[in-house]
Amino acid sequence: MERTLILCLILLLCFPMAYGGYYSKTESRVSNLRKATNLRFFFHGILGGENTTAVTVARANSSLPGPSNSIVVDHAPLTVGPEPTSKTIGNAQGLEVFAGRDTTTVVVYLDFGFTEGELNGSSISVFSRNPAMETQRELAVIGGRGKFKLAEGYALLKTTFISNTSLVVEYNVTVIHY
Numbered sequence: 001m002e003r004t005l006i007l008c009l010i011l012l013l014c015f016p017m018a019y020g021g022y023y024s025k026t027e028s029r030v031s032n033l034r035k036a037t038n039l040r041f042f043f044h045g046i047l048g049g050e051n052t053t054a055v056t057v058a059r060a061n062s063s064l065p066g067p068s069n070s071i072v073v074d075h076a077p078l079t080v081g082p083e084p085t086s087k088t089i090g091n092a093q094g095l096e097v098f099a100g101r102d103t104t105t106v107v108v109y110l111d112f113g114f115t116e117g118e119l120n121g122s123s124i125s126v127f128s129r130n131p132a133m134e135t136q137r138e139l140a141v142i143g144g145r146g147k148f149k150l151a152e153g154y155a156l157l158k159t160t161f162i163s164n165t166s167l168v169v170e171y172n173v174t175v176i177h178y
Contacts, residue, residue: 037148039124039173041078041112043092046166053077054096072096078112082160082168090114090123096130104133112171114146122146124175126155135159141175151177 046053053076060069075093079086094110108130113123123146128139137157144151153175161168 033178034176035178036153037175037177039171039175041080041089041171041173042082042086042160043169043171044077044079044084044166045074045169046076048165070098072098074110078114078171082170084168087116089116089119104131106130106132108139119147122148124148124151124153124173130157132159141173144175144177148175148177151175 044053054072054074056070056072058071073093073095075091077088078090078092079088081087090113092110092112094108097107099107106129109125109127111123111125114120122144124144125142126139127142130137130139135158139155139157141151141153141155153173155171155173158170158172159167160170
């Protein structure tokens with residue numbers, strides 16, 4: 001019995017626990033395994049009508065005009081070109097939050113799911129402020145799945161067409177992934 005106790009004490013003193021129970025030891029990763037992929041596609045939003053892609057699901061009682069203080073859900077097609085008849089390569093699903101008095105700046109979370117070619121089944125996610133009235137905008141790529149696991153990067157946006165009922169936004173995305 002004494003031998004067992006002494007052996008346990010020696011083991012505890014010679015081999016202390018290296019870390020707590022909720023995290024593990026940090027290991028460095030080989031950074032040269034990362035790849036960069038550049039994507040270009042077009043987001044087609046339809047605001048109202050039979051084939052609407054954006055629906056307001058919550059709105060605060062407010063006397064402010066427009067979509068101020070509201071939450072909109074999106075499910076919009078992604079195409080290879082700006083024309084609505086261009087080949088569809090996926091869809092965007094997510095939320096847009098119009099917070100405050102400035103209705104031209106929107107906080108967006110969108111997941112771009114690809115359904116064609118070698119990207120079929122992969123997606124990237126963006127989350128950022130989107131100052132919609134600026135000519136060139138940038139959103140942060142915060143993740144992905146499929147080919148884009150552990151993705152990060154940025155998306156440059158440019159509105160190529162806008163009317164009272166629809167808009168087309170060009171996305172040029174640089175994705176860093178494994």
